Amino acid sequence: MVQNPVYELIWQVVGSIPPGSVATYGQVASLAGVCGSARLVGRCLSQLPADTRLPWFRVINASGKISFPVGSDGYIRQAERLQKEGVVVLNGRINLATFRWHAGIDC
DNA sequence: CGGGTGACTATAA
């Protein structure tokens, strides 16, 4: 059950990230209208069910890396899915060319 | 109410 209506918005934003592209937590937060609450996005994603259809793997941190310890289960799953989508992941870092995704950012 | 935590971020050294 979700008490915070912002979660719905966050899910919507995450779901609107085009295949082959990625966005940062802060970016998603801004698009969801909660600029500055990147942690909220991370928390939101952490609550997603394992069988969710949401492309949570297209969300990474501002450093352009996967926000999981290298070698962890989550890291492996995310890196694998990203590469499957055509995103280049090298040493945990995402190719800057992948950040081409832009959307109306209201902050 | 206070303190700790985390799939964050910006800034400084």
Next chain:
DNA sequence: TTTATAGCCACCC
């Protein structure tokens, strides 16, 4: 480039 610090916000005890 990498760490260290401080700010951030919702949630849990």
